[in-house]
Amino acid sequence: SYVLTQPPSVSVAPGQTAKITCGGNNLGSYSVHWYQQKPGQAPVLVISDDSTRASGIPKRFSGSYSGSTATLTISRVEAGDEADYYCQVWVGGGVFGGGTKLTVL
């Protein structure tokens, strides 16, 4: 089965830039979606199809792809961005990465 690999955690100071990566075999062949999940809440779509910001998502959030790695970039990080972030693709069914906990120092 297909595997998406994310770092378990990323830490960043307020105002800095956070980069969360998502790797997978031949990932460029698939559209990557990103979700934010805060504690006790349902996931929220942040980025669809590699780089399209979802409705209501600030421009500080962007998605990109290079090689076999997709990246969610959060510029000018705020305390409210602290959450778990998941990447997702469709390969023989829905596949989610293991999630990355973003800590704002």
Place this chain on the structure above:
Amino acid sequence: EAHLVESGGGLVQPGGSLRLSCAASGFDFNRFAMSWVRQAPGKGLEWVSSISARGGGTDYADSVQGRFTISRDNSKNAVYLQMKSLRADDTALYYCAKYNLGDEGGDAFNIWGQGTMVTVSS
């Protein structure tokens, strides 16, 4: 505004059955494929099943294939998940999720419910 509300979760013994429901509102339900996604306590997200907009196409994760059945009733704006032969590792919060653009494969989930908890334990 699009809204999803799950119900039907609860405590069930191993080997038992449960039927989850998801009530949709605020969008043209019969234009969009729907999915169930679950999250075990303290763990990540796991896709469970999807159903096409008209219900003619379904798909399942290997972990639930043959035990779970997804269905929908477009006249009631509802999607269901019938779960049988439940196991301890099916314990999770089950979310209902709407496809972003319609009925196309590869789509994102742009609307999620708050989830309904299923606990499988004796």
